[in-house]
Amino acid sequence: MTVSRRATGPGRARGRGVPDATVARLPLYLRILRALAEQGTSTVSSEELAAAAGVKSAKLRKDLSYLGSYGTRGVGYDVAYLVYQVSRELGLTQDWPIVIVGIGNLGHALANYGGFASRGFRVAALFDADPRRVGELVEDHEVLPMGELAPVVGELGAAIGVIATPAGAAQGVCDRLVAAGVRSILNFAPAVLAVPDGVAVRKVDLSIELQILAFHEQRNAVPGPVPDGAGSGPGELVQTGRRSRA
Amino acid sequence: MTVSRRATGPGRARGRGVPDATVARLPLYLRILRALAEQGTSTVSSEELAAAAGVKSAKLRKDLSYLGSYGTRGVGYDVAYLVYQVSRELGLTQDWPIVIVGIGNLGHALANYGGFASRGFRVAALFDADPRRVGELVEDHEVLPMGELAPVVGELGAAIGVIATPAGAAQGVCDRLVAAGVRSILNFAPAVLAVPDGVAVRKVDLSIELQILAFHEQRNAVPGPVPDGAGSGPGELVQTGRRSRA
DNA sequence: CGTTGTGAACGTCTTCACAGCA
DNA sequence: TGCTGTGAAGACGTTCACAACG
Known part of the structure; x- marks a missing residue:
């Protein structure tokens, strides 16, 4: 796959x-x-x-x-x-300019997130469809209007885009990112994105994460003490039991 | 697992x-x-x-x-x-009170995130170790000091906790959440948490997601057109190619 | 001698292909 | 007839156990 x-x-x-x-x-x-x-x-x-x-x-x-x-x-x-x-x-010996679309609460947090820079990622541009947000200054970057997306992405050579818009806007933003040349998308909107072959999408859905934990809680609440051991890995449901400090 | x-x-x-x-x-x-x-x-x-x-x-x-x-x-x-x-x-026929610890940029965004309420999750309390943030009003909730964590979690019966602190504080916060009775933790801090058996941890690491996309970009940049088909599932590396609207 | 690197066994997840039923 | 539900096969991932080697 x-x-x-x-x-x-x-x-x-x-x-x-x-x-x-x-x-x-x-x-x-x-x-x-x-x-x-x-x-x-x-x-x-x-x-x-x-x-x-x-x-x-x-x-x-x-x-x-x-x-x-x-x-x-x-x-x-x-x-x-x-x-x-x-x-x-991982391809981290080079610098990756990224663009973020949707500068609401989450977009703000992402733009300010310190963990990116140290890993070779540079927040290069911010976009928002809301004219009231355009022009706002977030962490050294002026929020740009959507019309600027294609030219700016092309100019920066940005290959990675982050979508932090509401669900309804996500597919449209995705299409514009792809048209502008972005080939990797990190999607925070709760929507399934359709992309052409060759474009990679990874999604982070905060609500889904909580629902998976709720499943765990519900299952555990019923029968009593937890009967299983630990496990690990990115596809795992939940990590349980990690006795000592890491 | x-x-x-x-x-x-x-x-x-x-x-x-x-x-x-x-x-x-x-x-x-x-x-x-x-x-x-x-x-x-x-x-x-x-x-x-x-x-x-x-x-x-x-x-x-x-x-x-x-x-x-x-x-x-x-x-x-x-x-x-x-x-x-x-x-x-999934256990969503009941209401799940959740608490969020660490009300920085990300914690703010999470506290304001609309997707939780509609899925049966209710942000019930916010905590921060920084005295300057304590007392701040975020989305109807006053940010509480860490000392309040144990009593408030107990009172609310909160079983799910969200950690949105810096990495260095995550394990300590985790320990306090567990001691207070939380059995499911959603961790946004870039740290591996040690928890006793029976406590479930799910992690969301924004920087890791980007690094996985960078791997994809690097691999694709070298040989030419993408040679593979699509795939799906939560453990998958990236989703590629989803031709039409969902 | 201690630790890596890996073949083989095992378990899990996905996909196929079709039997079974409305 | 059309779609669900599932056995069986295959792909993938993890774990074991030990040979290889500094």
Whole structure:
């Protein structure tokens, strides 16, 4: 499914073709590796790194093995080297200008979010359809009218767009982003977007997340103590039980 | 993994034990069903509903089959009835008071987010550690100091907590929420949380979402036109290609 | 000796294809 | 006839267990 090249014959190819599930975990590993680097740790074992990420060590080793053989047996992984390799695999060695459409409460929060810049993402332009919001200054950026979207996206070479509009406006905004050349979209609007082949969409739906938790609560409220163990991964329903500090 | 009861012997049990992947899609189906109901549609086929959700019809039918046999062969599903059944399965027939900790940009946006109320979630209290924010009025709620967390959570009977603090504060806030009786946590802080067994955590990491899109961009930039088809589901890397309107 | 890297087993999720029913 | 519900097959992801190796 999706987008990664499942390559060369059986058993997944040499180097190319990182599984989706692995790609979804790499940013987490990267965050932890960076924290380790900052605190001066130069080497880390799969056991330690896995514990910090909340996954099993075998999973972590298999994930990293798709990128190459970057560890040293009997020793572990060199933190700085691994940071570089993971960053490169994710395409974070370059700068990604992003545009945000819909500068309401959420759009504001996203425009101000500090976590982007440190990962190679630069909020390059903000757009809103509401004339009353156009011209407003948000974090060094003037909110632009929708008419400016195509020319500005083209000029910036922005490949990633964020939709933070109401649901009703999302598809129209999506179409305009795609027409302007955006090929990756992060959608916060509670709407299913239709896009042409070759355009990637990821969605974040806050209400859906809560509903999944409600399911957990309801199921747990009925029978008594929780009967299961922990699990991990991006597709998992919920994470439960992580005894000690990460 | 996780939390749902995988029950009664082989082949998954009668009625009980909805797979995680299915649970994660139910809120999406529910949203579409509600929209259909509002526009007066009384019956829908698996094909139509699946198209609107961006999944294959067989997947949708299998998903719904875990809840019971609520369709009519040769006809389809009764929209209103299905809305009720899905809501019940998700535990949305009751009201869920939620508390939000960390009323910065994101916390503000969450407190104001309209999508919660319509799904049975009620923002019941807001907390912040910063004395300058305490007392502030956000959407009918006065921001409370952290000292109030335990008593207020207990009084409200809040089972779901949202963490929107900086990463460094997340684990401490999490511990206090758990101590106060919260059993489900939605974490927006970029931190891996350690929780005791029986507490469910779901995380939303905005920066991770962008990094996954960056991976897609980088991979696509190299070889040329996108070589794959579409896919769907909550664990998927990215959704690509959804030709027509949903 | 300790830790990585990985083949093989296992479990889960998706898709196919069609039997079964209204 | 048309659509649902589902067994079976296949794809994917995780875990185990150990060979390979610094």
